[in-house]
Amino acid sequence: METFITIIAGVLFTIGTYLILSKGLVRIILGISLFTHGVHLLLMAVNGLKKGGAPLLGEATDVYTDPLPQALILTSIVISFALTAFSLVLGYRTYVELGTDDLEQLKGDPNE
Amino acid sequence: MNNLVILPILLPLLTGILMFFIPRQIRLQQAMAVAGALITLGTSLLIVSSISDNGIQILNMGGWEAPFGITLVADMLAGLLVTTASIVTLVCLLYAFYATNQEQKKFYVYPLIMILLCGVNGSFLTGDIFNLFVFFEVMLISSYALISLGGGKIQLRETIKYVVTNIISSMLFVIAIAYLYSITGTLNMAHLSERVALAGQDGLITTVSLLFLIVFGLKAALLLFFWLPGSYSAPPAAIAALFAALLTKVGIYAIMRMFTLIFYHQSELTHTILVWMSALTMVLGAVGAIAYSDIRRILAYNVIVSVGFIVFGVAVASEAALSGSVFYLIHDMLAKALIFILGGAIISIAGTDKLREIPGLIRFRPTLGWLFFLSVLALAGVPPLSGFVGKVMILQGGVDQRYYVMAAVGILTSLLVMYSAMKIFINSFWGETLLSEGEEKSSGKGYLLPGSILAALLIGLGLGAEPMMEYVGQAVEVMLNPTLYIEAVLP
Amino acid sequence: MKFTDVILQTSTKILVFIILTFSIYVMFAGHNNPGGGFIGGLITASALILLYIAFDVKTVHEIIPIDFKLIGAAGVLISLLTGIGSLALGYPFLSQAFAYRDLPLFGKTELATAVIFDLGVYMAVVGTTMTIILSIGEDE
Known part of the structure; x- marks a missing residue:
């Protein structure tokens, strides 16, 4: 199962990277959010999936799953949620102010 | 346990949040910001003195013992940097009172600066690697908002580049942490150090360390600095000064x-890479600094050169070189803030940042001129200013460890830095005065107080290098003996 | 943004209350069980966003005349103050405490300071999410 999740994470990285390298601002933001999802999946996969019971009070099992990776993922999701939201607002403002979402047209001078 | 350690993180955040409730009362916000920064500075000085007296200060947050909870660790390195960061923020705030316009002030510029300080201090003080990531993000998110202030074409474009670059590097940071956690099973830095030392730094861990190097290389503009010149020339001068002094x-x-x-076990690999990266950074940064002819770009490339120089000392990793690095790091935070503030003042007086169009300002602005001259000397490392001590120690450490070529690169790039900064001085202060008294684009006042505070500190740091070295020595002692750090955190 | 969708508006009127109730349950469950301030806040925000989609921004703003920025800031402030509370009592920052008390109506209840922290997180999440969405949505 870990292998499978890792492959999915790899696929997400690939698509994310492809989208980030494109010119449209919305595509870039979508690429970023796919990339972060890939990271979160990877974070879960490399630390092992479901090695024991849920780490909750009252669950009577001998082995508990390590809750820390999940806590890390939650934190990371919150942060990437804020970042994606910020970049969406930024992209929208750029579109409103400058009338384009094409990065090619945002260049400062031709030699840049 | 020492609750003092949390205060440099807590106080800026608290003042920043309180300011969100009074978005219209700019005067009150300014007073609160200055008060917050001053109290933060006071507490960080207290922390430094208590580290100096009683050794490394620890706070296990929420009462959870290390390595299970999040630990804040204030060793001398962190203490000194927190103090310097608080000073720089205070000074940049004073300059921001003049150098930001009314619209920017309404757009929460002071709360954002305080939250940035919270993130910076948190990054210095945390002893948990995931917490380091979180504080990085606190710092970066407020810097995203600060850099996009104004919302003109340049700001929006540079913000997009800056945000995308930093999100990617943050995600690489998370990946590196995930790998490290799956290998070692801990996130506490002291515990990590212990376990890596115990298990030996094998190929896998070294690879992870290189991933960390890429991440921090992006954040610190070490070789991967392509994003820096653009984004540091977009925001208002006070914000740019803050960024140049703190973020990298x-x-x-x-x-x-x-x-x-x-990751100090495989130094023949990792530290060799560090040496090469720092040398390349110095050379490329110096090339950029002499190639451009507008003030903002030249100053931005100067930031890159000094990053390379400091990391060179870290890579050499001898006692002299590390002391030099720590000392030069503190010096550079002050000097970069000073030169960016003065550069901003020149730009606001002349109304342009193109060197060829700036008339000779020395007749009307002698104070600004001589302050700028002083900051150029400080950047170049002319005694008795503080850059000299750090530079000499880094170079001495490099030569001792037989990095002759790199040391030569360091000296050469220092000269080029001086040339590039002197170019600004000559072009903007010498020559025919084209402007008459009333024609200036703006009075450009407001640089005087922050500029003289920083200049005084630079001279003081240079003259007081001897007592200062005592504190730096304590910081380096911990860096050279990780056991000191481990024993303090995991008793 | 002028459109009237009778089905959406009618079902929203009922759904919003179900979602809000669930969000409050999730928030208070979060101390020892799955749930918590963050997820509760997001659920509340989703209910509010449903309102904004079904009716237009102006109408909802008349019903709920709140500046969400302040809600967010107040949330962070509350969370910080719970941390400072432990600081003032001489415990490490963010220490928590809990006790069992007999409350009228509820019976024996666990009271934990972590819930206050969670309340702060809840408000911060609602505030930030709504600020971000409205900053795009309020533009015509």
């Missing part, structure tokens, strides 16, 4: 911490 330095601090505390 946090990345350098992370490199220092990681490669002296955790």
Whole structure:
């Protein structure tokens, strides 16, 4: 199962990277959010999936799953949620102010 | 347990949040910001003195013992950097009162600066690697908002580049942490150091350390600095000064911490890469600094050169070189803030940042001129200013460890830095005065107080290098003996 | 943004209350069980966003005349103050405490300071999410 999740994470990285390298601002933001999802999946996969019971009070099992990776993922999701939201607002403002979402047209001078 | 350690993180955040409730009362916001920064500075000085008296200060947050909870660790390195960051923020705030316009002030510029300080101090003080990531993000998110202030074409474009670059590097940071956690099973830095030392730094861990190097290289503009010149020339001068003084330095601090505390076993590989990266950074940064002819770009490339120089000392990793690095890091935070503030003042007086169009300002602005001259000397490392001590020690350490070529590169790039900064001085202060008294684009006042505070500090740091070295020595002692750090955190 | 969708508006009127109730349950469950301030805040925000989609921004703003920025800031402030509370009592920052008390109506209840922290997180999440969405949505 870990292998499978890792492959999915790899696929997400690939698509994310492809989208980030494109010119449209919305595509870039979508690429970023796919990339972060890939990271979160990877974070879960490399630390092992479901090695024991849920780490909750009252669950009577001998082995508990390590809750820390999940806590890390939650934190990371919150942060990437804020970042994606910020970049969406930024992209929208750029579109409103400058009338384009094409990065090619945002260049400062031709030699840049 | 010492609750003092949390205060440099807590106080800026608290003042920042309180300011959100009074978005219209700019005067009150300014007073609160200055008060918050001053109290933060006071507490960080208290922390430094208590570290100096009683050794490394620890706070296990929420009462959870290390390595299970999040630990804040204030060793001398962190203490000194927190103090410097608070000073720089205070000074940049004073300049921001003049150098931001009314619209920017309404757009929460002071709360954002305080939250930035919270993130910076948190990054210095945390002893948990995931918490380091979180504080990096606190710092970066407020910097995203600060850099986009104004919302003109340049700001929006540079913000997009800056945000995308930093999100990617943050995600690489998370990946590196995930790998490290799956290998070692801990996130506490002291515990990590212990376990890596116990298990031996094998190929896998070294690879992870290189991933960390890429991440921090992006944040610190070490070789991967392509994003820096653009984004540091977009925001208002006060914000640019704050960025130049603080943001890349946090990345350098992370490199220092990681490669002296955790990944120091395979130094023939990792530290060799560090040496090469720093040398390339110095050369490329110096080329950029002499190639451009507008003030903002030249100053931005100067930031890059000094990053390379400081990391060179870290890579050499001898006692002299590390002391030099720490000293130069503190010096550079002050000097970069000073020269960016003065550069901003020149730009606002002349109304342009193109060197060829700036008339000779020395007749009307002698104070500004001589302050700028002083900051150029400080950047170049002319005694008795503080840059000299750090530079000499880094170079001495480099020569001792037989890095002759790199040391030569360091000296050469220092000269080029001086040339590039002197170019600004000559072009904007010498020559025919084209402007008459009333014609200036703006009075450009407001640089005087922050500029003279910083200049006084630079001279003081240079003259008082001897007592200062005592504190730096304590910081370096911990860097050279990771056991000191481990014993303090895991008793 | 002028459109009237009878089905959406009618079902929203009922759904919003179900979602809000669930969000409050999730928030208070979060101390020892799955749930918590963050997820509760997001659920509340989703209910509010449903309102904004079903009716237009102006109408909802008349019903709920709140500046969400302040809600967010107040949330962070509350969370910080719970941390400072432990600081003032001489415990490490963010220490928590809990006790069992007999409350009228509820019976024996666990009271934990972590819930206050969670309340702060809840408000911060609602505030930030709504600020971000409205900053795009309020533009015509």
